[in-house]
Structures are given as structure tokens and as C-alpha cells.
Amino acid sequence: MKFGVILFPGSNCDDDMVHVLGTVMGRETVKLWHKDKDALKDFTTGDCVIVPGGFSYGDYVRAGAVARFSPIMESVIDFAKRGGYVFGICNGFQILCEAHLLPGALLRNRDQKFIAKNCYLRTETANSAVTSALEVGQVLNIPIAHAEGRFYASDDVIADLIANDQVLFRYSDGSGEVTPEANINGSTQNIAGICNAERNVFGMMPHPERASESTIGNTDGRAIFAGMIKAIESAAVTA
Template sequence: MKFGVILFPGSNCDDDMMHVLGNVMGRETIKLWHKDKDALKDFTTEDCVIVPGGFSYGDYVRAGAVARFSPIMESVIDFANRGGYVFGICNGFQIVCEAGLLPGALLRNRDQKFIAKNCYLRTETSNSHITRKLEVGEVINLPIAHAEGRYYADEETIAALIANDQVLFRYSDALGEMGEEANINGSTQHIAGICNEGRNVFGMMPHPERASEAILGNEDGRALFASLIESVEGVTA
């Protein structure tokens, strides 16, 4: 399984991803320039494109709105529609929502402030390529760093996400409870991550790549990348 990490103007988590996927997970990892429409020509549907965090195009207009029109995104949309894996994290989640690969939108945080801290997430399903190594109800701890991370969708969309088991994670406390304080940015129904109906596109605001090594004191995020690799390759990662 090969990974490609897109670099937009303003991306700042691309090298973190390159390190984790290449050095920690041991998989071929290539940096993809946002203007290269042919960057995915050697990718198969068993490979994965990472849309990383940061502040693409300075978050002008709104987060992800400009990056969605970068030349590479036409190829990413086609790749996803053919069944290839796409994983958007933080700003990447915003971009894939803007591109229509995932439903809903990411709005300004409830308190209108940038938040950078660790938070708890309750696993809502193991029926996805990035959560298969997790148990339903299992709580993990990952960092967040965003000003526009409040997930929003209309009632019909939320109902469909729940009915189709597309909600991956919800913000919670350490025990998996979802009180108001645990909903750190005010997301609709505490939603922190989702997948598409085809279950090959994933998006989440927290950063698993920032919690994937023992040296950092937290390896909770590694399970997501290991789940994806094991699901696709059929080998322990």
C-alpha cells in the first residue's frame, strides 16, 4: 500500500504525515504537489491519498474553500469515486467536505476561539478501514488544533450518517461520556470524524499523526493507520 501526502500552500502537517507513514509505519510515501494534476497516475485503488492539516491558502474565504479548487483535487475526486482511499485530517477534513467527498461542513468553533489541546474521542464503529483495530466505545486521546472544527450538517444528513454507521468518532470525556464540556468545539452530536457511504473516504478533525510514537507519550493515533494498512494489505502493521 502506497501513500501520497498533498502539499498545498499553507499546509503544515505534511512532513508529520510523511514521517509517520514512511518511517513509523514503513510504507512508501510520496509528497504530492497541489498543482500536479497527474500526481496520482501511478496510484491504484489500494493506495491512499492523505489531505493533511494546516492552513491551506491561509484559510481565506473559509477553511478549505480555496484548496478544494487546486488542480490535484480533480484527480483526488476521481480517485475516490473509483474506490481509492482518501483520508482528510483537520484542514484536510475541511477540504474533502468542500470538495463534496464527505457531507456536511466545518464551522467556527462554538466559542469562536482557536483550540489546541488533547481531547478524548469515543469510537462509534469498528466498521471502517481506519477503526477496525478499535472496539466500539473505546476511548482514545488525540490532539486537536483548529479554529473551524465544529462539524455541522442538517438533520437529514445526520440521520443518514447514523443510519449508515458512518460516524467514526465523537468527542467525549475519558470515560466515553458526552457531556456538554466534552464537546470541545460544539460539533453537531459531538461528531469528530466520519466516512462516506462507500467507506473509502475518511475525515476527522483530531490529529492521529501527532500521537503515533512512544517517544511522544501517546500511540493512540497509530491504530488508525495500522487499521487501514491491515485492512488493505491483510498483514499486521
């Protein structure tokens, strides 16, 4: 399989992703320019598009609202509808929600402040490519860096996410307790990451690519990429 990492004006986590996926995880990884509508012409449904973090288009209007209309996003939407894998992190999660590839929205943090720090996440499901190498209840320590990370959706949407096992992670304390105090940005029900009903589009606000090497003192995020690679490659073999 190969990965494509989209580069928007204002992206700043694209090189981090290319390094982790290409150098650390050893998979073919290419950058995809946001104006190139044909950038995915050689991608199969066994490949994965990464929508990375940053401040696409300066977060004008609201985070992800302008990037959603970049020429490449038409191809990303089509790719996802055909069963291709798409993973949005931080600003990427915001963009995928704006593109309606994922339900809900990311609003301003509860305290109206930019937050950049490590936080704990409790794994809510192992039934996704992103969490397939994790155990339910497993706690990860992953950095966040966002001003608009407060996940919000209507009560009906939240009920569907829970009923369909689409919640990937919740903000928790170090022991895995999901408490109001651990809800770092005020997200509905502490939700930090979700997937779509078809389980091929994923979004999370924390940055696993910033926690994937022992040289930086944290490898908790590496299990997310390792599990995703194994799950996607295994699915391609059995398809």
C-alpha cells in the same frame, strides 16, 4: 500499498504525516504537489491519498474553500469515485467537505477561538478501515488544533450518517461518556470524524499523526494508521 500526502500552500502537517506513515509505519510514502494534476497516475485503488492538516491558502474565504479547487483535487475526486482511499485530517477534513467527498461542513468553533489541546474521542464504529483496529466504545486521547472544527450537517444528513454507521468518532470524556461538556468545539452530536457511504473516504478533525510515537508520550493515534493499513492491504489481496 503506498501513501501520497498532498502539499498545498499553507500545509504544515505534511512532514508529520510522511514521517509517521513512512518511518513509523514503514510504508512507501510520497509527497504530492497540489498543482500536479497527474500526481495520482501511478496510484491504484489499493493506495491511499492523505489530505493533511494546516492552513491551506491561509484559510482565505473559509478553511478548505480554495484548496478544493487546486488542480490535484480533480484527480483526488476521480480517485475516490473509483474506490481509492482518501483520508483528510483537520484542514484535510475541511477540504474533503468543501469538495463534497464528505457530507456536512466545518464551521467556526462554538466559542470563536482557536483550540489546541488533547481531547478524548470515543470510537463509534469498527466498520471502516480507519477504525478497524479499534473496538466500539474505545477511548483515544488525540490532539486537536483548529479554529473551524465544529462539524455541522442538516438533520437529514445526520440521520443518514447515524443510520449508515458513518460516524467514526465522537468527542467524549475520559470514560467515554458523550456529554455537552466534552463537546470541545460545539460539533453537532459531538461528531469528530465521519466516512462516506462507500467507506473509502474518511475525515476527522483531531490529529492522530501527533499521537503515534512513544517518544512523544502518546501512541493512541498509531492504531488508526495500523488498522487502516491492514484493512486496505487485506482488501487489495481479496479484490
